[in-house]
Amino acid sequence: xxxxxxxxxxxxxxxxxxxxxxxxxPVAVITAVVLTAFAVGLRVPDVAGRIEPKAIAVTExxxxxxxxxxxxxxxxxAMIAQVFLFTPNEIEVPAGSEVTFMLTSRDVIHGFKIVxxxxxxxxxxxxxxxLTVRFDRxxxxxxxxxxxCGSGHHVMSGKVxxx
Amino acid sequence: xxxxxxxxxxARADVADRFATENRVAGLNILVAFLALGLGGLMGVLQVLxxxxxxxxxxxxxxxxxxxxxxxxxxxxxxxxxxxxxYIIGFLTFVTARSFDRPLVNPGLAWFTFYFMTAGLLxxxxxxxxxxxxxxxxxxxxxKASGFFYLGLTxxxxxxxxxxxxxxxxxxxxxxxNPGAKIPLAAFMSIVTMTMWVIATFGIAVEMLVLLLPWAFxxxxxxxPLLARTLFWFTGHPIVYFWLLPAYISWYTIVPKLAGGKLxxxxxxxxxxxxxxxxxxxxxxxxxxxxxxxxxxxxxxxxIFTVGVFFPSLLTFFNVVAxxxxxxxxxxxxxxLAWIFALPxxxxxxxxxxxxxxxxxxxxxxxxxxASYNLNLVVHNTAWISGHFHLTVGSAVALTFMGLTxxxxxxxxxxxxxxxxLGLAQxxxxxxxxxxxSHFMHMLGLAGMPRRTMIGSAPYVLPAWEGLLPFTMVGGLxxxxxxxxxxxxxxxxxxxxxxxxxxxxxxxxxxxGPEDVPLFLDRLTPxxxxxxxLVAINYGPTLYFLATTGRFNIPGLSPW
Numbered sequence: 154x155x156x157x158x159x160x161x162x163x164x165x166x167x168x169x170x171x172x173x174x175x176x177x178x179p180v181a182v183i184t185a186v187v188l189t190a191f192a193v194g195l196r197v198p199d200v201a202g203r204i205e206p207k208a209i210a211v212t213e214x215x216x217x218x219x220x221x222x223x224x225x226x227x228x229x230x231a232m233i234a235q236v237f238l239f240t241p242n243e244i245e246v247p248a249g250s251e252v253t254f255m256l257t258s259r260d261v262i263h264g265f266k267i268v269x270x271x272x273x274x275x276x277x278x279x280x281x282x283x284l285t286v287r288f289d290r291x292x293x294x295x296x297x298x299x300x301x302c303g304s305g306h307h308v309m310s311g312k313v314x315x316x
Numbered sequence: 317x318x319x320x321x322x323x324x325x326x327a328r329a330d331v332a333d334r335f336a337t338e339n340r341v342a343g344l345n346i347l348v349a350f351l352a353l354g355l356g357g358l359m360g361v362l363q364v365l366x367x368x369x370x371x372x373x374x375x376x377x378x379x380x381x382x383x384x385x386x387x388x389x390x391x392x393x394x395x396x397x398x399x400x401x402x403y404i405i406g407f408l409t410f411v412t413a414r415s416f417d418r419p420l421v422n423p424g425l426a427w428f429t430f431y432f433m434t435a436g437l438l439x440x441x442x443x444x445x446x447x448x449x450x451x452x453x454x455x456x457x458x459x460k461a462s463g464f465f466y467l468g469l470t471x472x473x474x475x476x477x478x479x480x481x482x483x484x485x486x487x488x489x490x491x492x493x494n495p496g497a498k499i500p501l502a503a504f505m506s507i508v509t510m511t512m513w514v515i516a517t518f519g520i521a522v523e524m525l526v527l528l529l530p531w532a533f534x535x536x537x538x539x540x541p542l543l544a545r546t547l548f549w550f551t552g553h554p555i556v557y558f559w560l561l562p563a564y565i566s567w568y569t570i571v572p573k574l575a576g577g578k579l580x581x582x583x584x585x586x587x588x589x590x591x592x593x594x595x596x597x598x599x600x601x602x603x604x605x606x607x608x609x610x611x612x613x614x615x616x617x618x619x620i621f622t623v624g625v626f627f628p629s630l631l632t633f634f635n636v637v638a639x640x641x642x643x644x645x646x647x648x649x650x651x652x653l654a655w656i657f658a659l660p661x662x663x664x665x666x667x668x669x670x671x672x673x674x675x676x677x678x679x680x681x682x683x684x685x686x687a688s689y690n691l692n693l694v695v696h697n698t699a700w701i702s703g704h705f706h707l708t709v710g711s712a713v714a715l716t717f718m719g720l721t722x723x724x725x726x727x728x729x730x731x732x733x734x735x736x737x738l739g740l741a742q743x744x745x746x747x748x749x750x751x752x753x754s755h756f757m758h759m760l761g762l763a764g765m766p767r768r769t770m771i772g773s774a775p776y777v778l779p780a781w782e783g784l785l786p787f788t789m790v791g792g793l794x795x796x797x798x799x800x801x802x803x804x805x806x807x808x809x810x811x812x813x814x815x816x817x818x819x820x821x822x823x824x825x826x827x828x829g830p831e832d833v834p835l836f837l838d839r840l841t842p843x844x845x846x847x848x849x850l851v852a853i854n855y856g857p858t859l860y861f862l863a864t865t866g867r868f869n870i871p872g873l874s875p876w
């Protein structure tokens with residue numbers, strides 16, 4: 154029916170000409186992201202286990218929050234979020250260190266972003282958040298809570314000092 | 317002449333009477349919507365001023381004891397929940413009836429829908445205004461608001477179901493009277509929108525009824541924040557399509573007519589809407605890429621399906637722009653792009669909606685970045701997201717609804733727009749203000765500034781942010797000026813606008829119309845079933861895992 158009408162046939166050709174790139178663009182986006190995720194290893198947080206908020210003080214690694222050297226150049230930073238502070242709120246590592254951040258919350262949902270890095274996590278009570286990053290350049294990196302957590306949300310911050 | 321004119325006038329009066337219920341219900345819904353937008357917008361101005369250390373919260377402490385964060389909760393709840401929902405229910409009530417060219421079968425139900433939703437709104441409004449629900453429009457537990465806040469919102473959502481019921485009953489009656497005919501496009505799209513929405517609300521319904529209401533009213537000792545968050549985003553992502561699709565209905569069926577042309581392709585428009593019906597819901601995990609306790613693999617699957625939704629959006633982009641080009645050429649426009657200048661740039665209802673489309677093109681692009689799995693780590697919960705959100709719901713949706721209202725006024729109030737000049741000024745102020753605001757919010761986000769944060773009082777403001785913040789204030793003030801132009805124009809129209817007999821509503825005809833629509837693009841059941849199956853696959857394992865491992869013992873806190 155469409156083929157008998159030249160004007161409609163032209164319209165049909167235009168549609169096909171648009172549909173092809175409309176498929177190609179999403180496919181290209183998916184390919185690029187999957188490549189960076191699996192070939193480069195840029196992943197988002199995964200399941201890292203649950204924790205009883207009342208038992209934080211007796212659950213590893215949060216029983217002793219802070220920095221721990223696991224191997225030369227490899228650290229684990231255990232931090233606790235609560236209204237309106239991080240414990241500890243400052244950690245210091247040498248340049249070139251690989252740091253695995255492990256966080257949990259005592260009360261409400263908080264956010265954890267280290268500005269200028271790919272560390273960006275939600276910190277949910279009852280859950281453990283975990284992400285690893287390498288600090289190559291020396292400097293001070295700002296940590297902000299980026300999820301509204303109450304009237305003092307805007308003062309909840311910290312820093313990573315890379316020597 | 318007079319002999320011919322008289323029955324025609326009588327016919328017009330008859331049209332007005334036939335749709336009296338729809339007109340009044342739509343008008344009241346839209347009135348509530350714009351009152352919400354006005355108050356919510358005012359809160360937005362206070363925020364951009366606070367960003368720049370101009371604190372107007374102190375002088376109004378008696379009315380707004382919660383200051384910035386109570387104002388921000390009002391801004392979010394009023395603008396993205398109340399304004400959108402009431403406008404959409406009003407507009408779709410109107411469009412469904414006019415497109416079928418018959419009143420909704422149950423006018424009492426149409427009124428009941430409005431009263432029910434308004435009751436819910438009032439119940440939720442009280443705790444927000446008393447600073448007992450300063451939890452933002454996302455109300456993530458264990459932040460704990462007054463139980464009446466959750467109850468009121470639940471009632472508003474349930475109220476929207478009644479419109480779908482009325483639509484389906486009307487569709488049945490229409491089918492009986494028009495055997496073998498294809499559903500008129502605007503009615504078809506309205507029903508698809510409401511169907512998608514009702515499927516989407518499964519998440520919020522379970523969150524409210526099973527988790528939040530018993531907990532907030534003291535019947536359950538605690539809750540599971542991650543399960544609640546996941547159920548929230550089950551509805552929270554498709555809700556953006558619930559806002560957007562009514563704007564698309566206008567872009568497909570009203571804007572081509574306003575532009576003086578025809579819709580390019582009705583089959584393509586239907587494909588786009590049916591794909592939204594199937595793909596809108598099973599992609600919500602892309603809001604939770606940075607959440608703990610949810611598998612990377614399901615996050616990746618939701619990413620892939622999210623990018624799939626880009627496809628119907630690109631179809632819409634093509635179809636709508638092709639319709640505009642057809643209009644431009646019909647008006648004598650020539651050349652590759654010079655036809656653009658032949659479009660009716662002096663018509664406020666047209667200009668606002670085309671500006672909305674232009675801003676949405678950028679909003680769509682930043683949306684693809686948000687949805688891109690690991691790329692989201694750069695922007696998640698930063699000011700970038702607020703920038704994106706204002707281009708989408710704050711422009712594609714809000715600006716379209718304002719323009720649509722210019723077009724609706726004669727039908728709803730029997731009066732024409734008071735000032736076309738003011739309408740045009742409103743459109744230009746909004747696009748300029750929004751370009752400034754959203755551009756600099758995106759920049760601030762890339763520089764690491766968190767969203768939903770009282771930046772003017774934060775101790776950690778970086779030097780890189782300081783030069784960018786003033787532009788968000790200029791943009792915000794321009795948008796507020798635009799909103800004032802709009803509200804003044806509405807007020808003057810309703811009181812002193814010229815009275816007119818609006819006549820029947822005509823939707824845009826299509827170059828390739830219903831005669832080219834295959835039967836499977838006129839059926840809903842197979843698409844609804846596909847949507848449900850896909851949702852079950854994409855959400856089932858994650859929800860099952862969270863529900864079975866959850867301990868439901870997080871007590872909650874109201875730290876404001």
